[in-house]
Amino acid sequence: MTSPSDGAKGDDGIKVTDRRSSAESVTEESAGAVKGPGWEMHEDARAAEKRELPLPPFNFSTFCLSLATSTMIHLGLAPVPGSEQIERQLPLAKQTIDILGLLQEKTKGNLTSEEEHLLSNLLYDLRLRYVEAKGKP
Helix, strand or coil, rough: CCCHHHHEEEECCCCCCCCHHHHHCCCHHHHHHHHCCCCCCCHHHHHHHHHHCCCCCCCCHHHHHHHHHHHHHCCCCCCCCCCCCCCHHHHHHHHHHHHHHHHHHHHHCCCCCCHHHHHHHHHHHHHHHHHHHHHHH
């Protein structure tokens, strides 16, 4: 059997070539070319990245709050990050609310009382806001 780095054909006729060693130095320009349009970094994000700001601690509560923030953006109640643009995407809002509901169901009995309370309140609030947004043209 041949290894993928050999560049030889396998049993199924598919040629696999390992090119990782040739891609060791990636410049910002080439990274932008790979990512394509829409991946350009906002100037504030570049400045923050250069300063290497510490990230907040990540736990279940911050994860739920992150999903709730995404839902608020999809409901059109908050601007899209990096812009002042408001976009309503109700199917995405519903999907994120459903994800939070799934988390509530699957983590039942495994959360602290504070985490249960946070998740329950987030779901209640987001579901009400979704119904309100769905009723608006």
